Amino acid sequence: MKMRKKMTMIVLTVILSLLVSACGQKPVTKADDVVLKIGYSGSLCEAPVHMAVEKGFFAEEGLKVELIKLAPGTTFEAITAGKIDAAFGLLASLMQPLSNGLPIKITTGLHTGCDKVLVPGDSGIKTLADLKGKRIGVPSMTSSPIIFAKRALAEAGVGVSEKNMEVEFAVFSASDLPIALKNGSIDALAMNDPTAAVAQKEFSLVTLADSAITEPYNTQYCCSAYVSENIAKDHPELAAKYTRAMQKASAWIQKNQVETAQIQVDKKWVAGDAAFNATVLKTYNYIPSVKGAYDAFGITAKQLQQVGMLNESVDVEALHKNSFIFFKDVQDTVQ
Known part of the structure; x- marks a missing residue:
């Protein structure tokens, strides 16, 4: 009898601990319910973010998005704190933070120049x-x-x-x-x-x-799209949709710089003169490329280590490999 009671207590204890553990776990949000929070700062070359909204490329991918305006220089802090899920950034400026643990994955290059x-x-x-x-x-x-x-x-x-x-x-x-x-x-x-x-x-x-016209920098991608590690891990399908939308927007800009510049000014994404802004956009190559970003990262990271902007202890090859995420349903290059 005592043994039966003891076994009953053990079983109840195990069940209770499992229930407590289950209650403490954060439920995984379904992809369809996720509103992707995209950070932006309002720079001219950030046009793929602006056009993905204005021309419906996010909507075309079935993405629910919320655009969050950030003060210059606060994007890394915002993504680390979970305030945003994705952003647009200068590839070279990502390398040192990535070597220090910035929780992002680069998904594609968007353009050269800047x-x-x-x-x-x-x-x-x-x-x-x-x-x-x-x-x-x-x-x-x-x-x-x-x-x-x-x-x-x-x-x-x-x-x-x-x-x-x-x-x-x-x-x-x-x-x-x-x-x-x-x-x-x-x-x-x-x-x-x-x-x-x-x-x-x-x-x-x-x-x-x-960097838009001086060789060899004019062929090296300067700006890229990236997502938080959480999105890359928990919702890779959303990361792929975000990447495709940004690629489509970038490719559209390549053929429509004048209209892009006008929309940016009219919709108050950026300030300035639309005609002048268009002349600047025309110096960039907005043909998005995953491989372009990957290759540029490898070249730039080695150079940054040589000039002391990446610590000598950083394994550049591992940093290069681990900083990207690739998707089978995302084209390498979109034109």
Whole structure:
């Protein structure tokens, strides 16, 4: 009798523990119920996000989306905190955060272009090599412009590593960079479009390097689509839909830069003059490519390690492989 009671108690205890465990587990949300939260900042080259909304490519994929406007420089924080599920970003600026555990997976490259290194027309500086010993203004020490500048300078034989730094980088806000250049506080600047293109036009600046047109950078994808690791793991079908929608939008932009620029201004996605913005968009290659992003990542990551922007301990090959997710039902290239 005592043995029976003891066995009964054991069984009840096991059942109770299982019930408690089940109650403590977070239920998996069905894919059809998920509203994909997409972060954006309102930059010109972010056009695939804007057109995926305006031209119905998200809807065409059956995605429920919520667009969340983020302050510049807060995207990584937002995706780590779970405030957004997907975003659009500069490939080079993702590498260091990824090496430090940023929980995302890159899904496709979207376009080339974006970054410029500029000098005054009367500066006497004709080449990147002429910047040796000069002061270069940048929007931040981890931004895509400084990454591009360091890559281009290193290729030109100018030291940009901690052990051999032959230039000085100085941080200014994007709005102050052209003024700092004009008053002589810096000798050159590195900026993203459209602010770089606007400054170039307004202050008659000369291009030393432009990732949209300067070889070999003009063939390397600068911007990509990515999703959180949670979405990639729990809802890969949604990640694939997001990727296809972004690819479709990018391919549409490639054939419709003027209309894209007009929609962006009319719908207040970006500020500025639509006609001028269109001239900038035309310098980019908006033919989306998964392989293009993957190849560009491999090239750039090795260069960043060489110039000290990726720790020497980082296994670049493993970082390269682990930073992407691939889908059988997503085309490599869409035109």
